[in-house]
Amino acid sequence: MCGLFIVFEGPEGAGKSTQIGYLKRSFETTGQAPLTTREPGGTPASDAIRTVLLDPKLVISPLSEFLLYAASRAQHVTDIIIPALKEGKTVISDRFTGASVAYQGYGRGLDLGFVNDLNTRVSQGVTPDLTILLDLEPLRGLERVDQRGGKDRLEQADLAFHQRVRSGFLKQAEANPSWVVLNAELPEDDLAREIWYIVSERLLGRSKMTDASERSS
Secondary structure, rough: OOOOOEEEOOOOOOOOHHHHHHHHHHHHOOOOOEEEOOOOOOOOOHHHHHHHOOOOOOOOOOOHHHHHHHHHHHHHHHHHHHHHOOOOOOOOEOHHHHHHHHHHHOEOOOOEEEHHHHHHHHOOOOOOOEEEEEEEHHHHHHHHHHOOOOOOOOEEEEOOHHHHHHHHHHHHHHHHHOOOEEEOOOOHHHHHHHHHHHHHHHHHHHHHHHHHHHHHH
């Protein structure tokens, strides 16, 4: 696989969708056409699972919730992410395996070993080249969600749950150098410029390594 895989993570209200739109347009100015996608979702089957997972009228146990996310991810990886990466496309995803660690592992209290193991299996070895964590205080994020209206099932969880989720994201970022933590409270344009700078630097470094490898072969 030679495409670049970029993932956005963050708590509720962090502005991931907005920044993904900015990043997509930045790529397009260079003549590239990245594929943008999301989890849960990305395929007809995964979108159907998304409807169930986010339905505020449903009560779903933590284990069932995680297994539904895993099923959606398995379909997403098989049908969308792997084919696009094999074609050399840049894939930008709104959430990936880190979300399950944060939400179902830290947030719901499922065994982290189990969560990581199933994540590895359903992702088929696919890992992000870069994960951008838009960090935000949970209370502030939920205020943003309130302004938007129409809370989904996860957004309706209590503040303590969202605090555990944020902690889970930050712990993953501390442990993995492919993660970058950015302040989601920055003005949209400023944050978009910072993200594009980071992505450009990572792409440039990757390009140099590729060129060096080709010269030595």
